[in-house]
Structures are given as structure tokens and as C-alpha cells.
Amino acid sequence: MKVCLINTNREWGGGEKWHLHTAVQLSKAGYDVSVVASPDSPLAEALKGSVRVVEFQIGNLSFLNPLIYQRLLNFFNTEAFDAIIMNLPRDVKAFSKPAAQAGIQKIIYRRGMNHPIKSSLVNKYFYKRFVTDIIANSEAVCRSVYQNIPELEQKITIIPNGVKTGVVCEKSPPRTGEILIGNLGRLVHQKGQIDLINLGKFFLSKKMAFRIFIGGEGPLHAELQAEIRKQGLENHVSILGQVQPDVFFPKIDYFVFPSRFEGLSNAMLEALQHGKPILCYDVASNAEIVVHGKNGYLARPYQIEEIGEYLIHLHQNPEKYREMQSAGEAILKEKYDSDKLFHKLENLLKSSS
Numbered sequence: 001m002k003v004c005l006i007n008t009n010r011e012w013g014g015g016e017k018w019h020l021h022t023a024v025q026l027s028k029a030g031y032d033v034s035v036v037a038s039p040d041s042p043l044a045e046a047l048k049g050s051v052r053v054v055e056f057q058i059g060n061l062s063f064l065n066p067l068i069y070q071r072l073l074n075f076f077n078t079e080a081f082d083a084i085i086m087n088l089p090r091d092v093k094a095f096s097k098p099a100a101q102a103g104i105q106k107i108i109y110r111r112g113m114n115h116p117i118k119s120s121l122v123n124k125y126f127y128k129r130f131v132t133d134i135i136a137n138s139e140a141v142c143r144s145v146y147q148n149i150p151e152l153e154q155k156i157t158i159i160p161n162g163v164k165t166g167v168v169c170e171k172s173p174p175r176t177g178e179i180l181i182g183n184l185g186r187l188v189h190q191k192g193q194i195d196l197i198n199l200g201k202f203f204l205s206k207k208m209a210f211r212i213f214i215g216g217e218g219p220l221h222a223e224l225q226a227e228i229r230k231q232g233l234e235n236h237v238s239i240l241g242q243v244q245p246d247v248f249f250p251k252i253d254y255f256v257f258p259s260r261f262e263g264l265s266n267a268m269l270e271a272l273q274h275g276k277p278i279l280c281y282d283v284a285s286n287a288e289i290v291v292h293g294k295n296g297y298l299a300r301p302y303q304i305e306e307i308g309e310y311l312i313h314l315h316q317n318p319e320k321y322r323e324m325q326s327a328g329e330a331i332l333k334e335k336y337d338s339d340k341l342f343h344k345l346e347n348l349l350k351s352s353s
Contacts, residue, residue, distance in 0.1 A: 001349065002032040002080065006095050007087035008058040012042040013186065014266050015087045015112050018137075018161060019043060022085075023051045025342055034079070036095075063093035063126075076102035083349050085110055085135070093122070096130035106349060110135040111145055112263035114284050119148035127152055133348060135159050138264040138285035157348050160288075162338030163269045169246075171275025171329075174253045174321045179203070179210040179311055182252030182276070184245070184267040185259070187218030192258035192281075194224065195304040199256065200233045202308040211236060213251050215243040249274035253321075254311055255296075258304060262286065269336055272328035277314060277321060279307045289336075295328035 003026055007019045019035065020043060027033045027050070037044035039055040047053050054075075062068045076099050083106035084099050086092050092109050099107050109131050117123055127134075127149060134156045136142035146153035181199070185191040196212050203210045214224070214237070221239060228237045240248070249255075255271035257280040264285045271278050272289070278296035280286045281303075290296040297314070299306040314321055 001082045002034075003349065004034045004036060004079065004081045004084045005087075006036040006084055006091050007043055008036065008038045008041075008056060008091055008094075009043065009088060010038045010041050014161070014263060015110070016041075016043045016046075017266060018110070018112070019085075019087060020046050021338075022342075022345070023047060027051045029342075029346075034081075058090060058094050060090045060093075062090065063097070068094065069098055073098040073101055076104060082106065083108060089117075089123075092126050092131060096126050100130045106133060107131050108133045108135060108348070110137070111141055112137045114138070114140045114144040114261065114263060116144045116147040117149055117152070124149060131155065133157060135345075135348070137161055138288050140285040140288065141263050157344070159341055159344050159348070160336055161264050161266050161269060162336045162341040163273045163332060164339075165273075165329075165333045165337045166339075169274045170250070171325050172250075174315065174318050177209060179208060179315050180213075180251065180253045181210060181256050181311065182213045182215065182248060182254070183256055183258070184215040184243075184248055184270070185257075185265075187214075187216050187220040187224060187239075189220065190260050191216075191218075192260050192302075193220065194227065195258035195302070196256065197224070197227050197231055197233060197237060198304050199308055200228075200237050201231055202305050204233075204236075206308075206312070208312065211238070212256075213238050213240055213248070215240045215248045217242050245270045245274065249276060252276060254279060254314065256280070256307060256311070257286070258302075258307070259283070259286075260302075264288065269332065272332050275325040275328065277324040277328065279310055279314075281307075289331070291327070291331065295324050295331055 005019050005023050023033050023035050034052045036054050036056050044053050085108045096107050136156050136158050142156050142158050255276040255278045262284045268289050278290050281301045282298040283301050292298045297310040
């Protein structure tokens with residue numbers, strides 16, 4: 001089966017990580033895989049040497065350009081793919097119609113954010129007429145897809161992000177003394193890392209010993225670093241830059257995720273994989289991963305001091321911590337095993353439209 005994954009994002013994020021892993025997994029499973037990516041993008045660079053990469057420069061209005069349309073139509077007619085999987089709304093608008101004209105049977109859009117699709121005439125035209133299937137990576141994202149265009153509900157299959165549940169990660173007990181807290185993600189407003197600095201101020205007021213490690217890079221790095229200095233937290237809060245999960249998670253005992261909105265967080269799944277209870281706001285898809293009081297705690301949105309109180313309670317109850325580690329492992333195996341989810345994707349690719 002010949003499959004093309006299309007992701008023209010010029011930055012790196014959860015969607016790009018999914019397309020990278022899925023392309024490699026499909027290739028290893030014997031599929032003929034190509035990936036359309038933006039020139040010199042992180043995804044294109046990460047895939048080179050693993051699967052075939054075809055570079056296309058696509059913008060938000062490229063679907064209006066007849067020369068681009070003809071180029072894409074020629075590409076699809078030449079390649080004769082059985083299925084394509086698109087990542088961005090602009091990918092849907094640019095690629096879905098020429099793919100349909102070229103006779104591609106499965107024209108799939110994968111959506112990873114829970115912002116409702118607007119009920120515009122343009123969106124209705126492309127999503128209803130040319131997209132055959134929609135992958136939503138969570139139940140919350142699923143609901144957002146058809147919120148404004150109810151006809152799309154019948155096209156949706158929920159396939160969450162996953163992790164290798166068979167991979168053994170050391171699940172150490174919580175350390176005594178300092179509360180060791182971590183966060184992993186791009187340094188952008190969406191991820192809410194500014195709240196971690198406020199969490200540090202809360203612990204200072206409680207005279208608690210703590211360290212907060214923030215892993216990731218992004219446009220807010222300088223702003224966050226300046227706020228850390230302003231609050232006198234240099235000895236308590238550290239921005240680590242890009243760091244691999246296997247290096248990051250042994251540094252911490254608790255994963256705090258103050259994101260404002262999410263699709264389905266890869267970082268939260270990795271935290272459970274490494275045996276770390278999660279403390280986050282009850283927003284978007286977070287409650288699909290965190291069962292309150294079982295494998296972590298859900299706080300009211302943007303109430304960081306509530307997360308602080310949960311952290312103190314959990315730090316003082318190591319038996320509860322160990323129970324949460326076991327519960328987290330069970331939830332991963334039940335809902336987020338990457339091998340099971342890959343088989344679900346294969347079934348979708350092979351099903352009749």
C-alpha cells in the first residue's frame with residue numbers, strides 16, 4: 001500500500017512528532033511511504049535517511065493558485081497513492097481536491113487541537129466534499145471537529161497519541177527533602193510555563209524546599225528567564241533547553257503541566273511512562289489522561305496554588321505516590337499503547353471509504 005503523509009508546518013510540535021513516528025512505523029511495516037514537508041523544516045530534516053521526503057512550499061492561500069493546484073495534481077497522478085494523511089487546515093485546502101481528482105481513495109485529515117473548525121463555506125467545501133476520514137487524537141478534539149459542521153461526525157475515528165508501553169522505565173519512589181517538579185514543552189503562552197514561576201513563589205511563601213525544571217525551547221525563553229530573576233528564583237527554577245525525556249524525567253518526581261489548551265499531550269504520556277504523577281488544569285483533553293486522585297490531580301483552570309497544595313499533600317504521602325505510579329502504567333496499557341493504536345490506523349487505511 002502506498003501512503004503519503006502531508007505536513008507543511010515549518011515548526012516542530014506534537015503533530016510533527018506524530019507524522020515522524022507514523023511514517024517510520026509504516027515504512028517498517030512494509031508500506032511504501034512518502035512524506036510531503038516544508039523545505040528545511042524540522043520534520044523534513046528529521047525524516048531524511050529514514051523515508052522519502054518530498055518538499056513543497058505551501059501557504060494559507062495556495063489552494064487559490066492554479067499553478068500550485070496543477071503541480072499537486074501532476075504529483076498525485078504520477079505517484080498514485082492509495083492514501084494521504086494531512087496535518088494542517090491549509091494542507092486540507094491545498095491537497096485534498098487534487099488528491100480526489102487523481103482518484104486517491106483515502107483522503108485523511110488528522111486533527112490534534114480542540115479548536116472547533118469554523119463553519120465557513122470554504123471549510124464545508126473541502127471537509128465535506130473531499131476529505132474521506134478525520135483522525136481526532138482525543139475525545140475533546142473529536143467533539144470540536146463536528147461542533148460547527150455536524151456532518152463531519154460520521155467521518156471521525158479517534159486515534160490518540162501513544163507510547164511504547166513495553167519499554168521499561170525506572171519508576172523510582174519520590175525523593176525525600178526537596179519537591180522536584182518538572183515541565184516539558186515549547187516555551188509559548190499556550191503551555192503556561194509562567195505559572196510555574198508563580199508556583200515557585202507559592203512554595204517560597206510556604207517555606208518549602210523545591211526545584212522546578214523546565215525543559216524546552218521557544219520564543220518565551222528570555223521572558224521567562226527574566227521573570228525568574230525578578231522573583232529571586234534563580235536557585236529554584238531552571239530552564240534546561242531542549243532535553244530528551246530519558247534525561248529529563250529522572251531529574252523530577254512530579255510532572256506539572258499548566259497548559260491552557262491541548263489536543264492530547266505527548267509529554268503527559270511520557271510522564272506516566274516514566275512513573276511520574278501528573279498535576280494539571282482540568283482543561284481540554286487532560287481529563288482523558290489524568291484520572292483525578294488516581295494517577296495525578298486535576299486542578300481548576302489556572303489555579304496554580306491549588307496544584308501547589310496537591311503537590312505538598314502528595315509529597316507527604318509516598319504510599320499514594322506509588323499507587324499513582326501503578327495506576328498511570330495501567331492507564332497507558334489500556335488506552336495509549338502505540339502498537340494497538342498503530343493497528344487502528346492500519347485498519348482505517350485499509351477500510352472502504
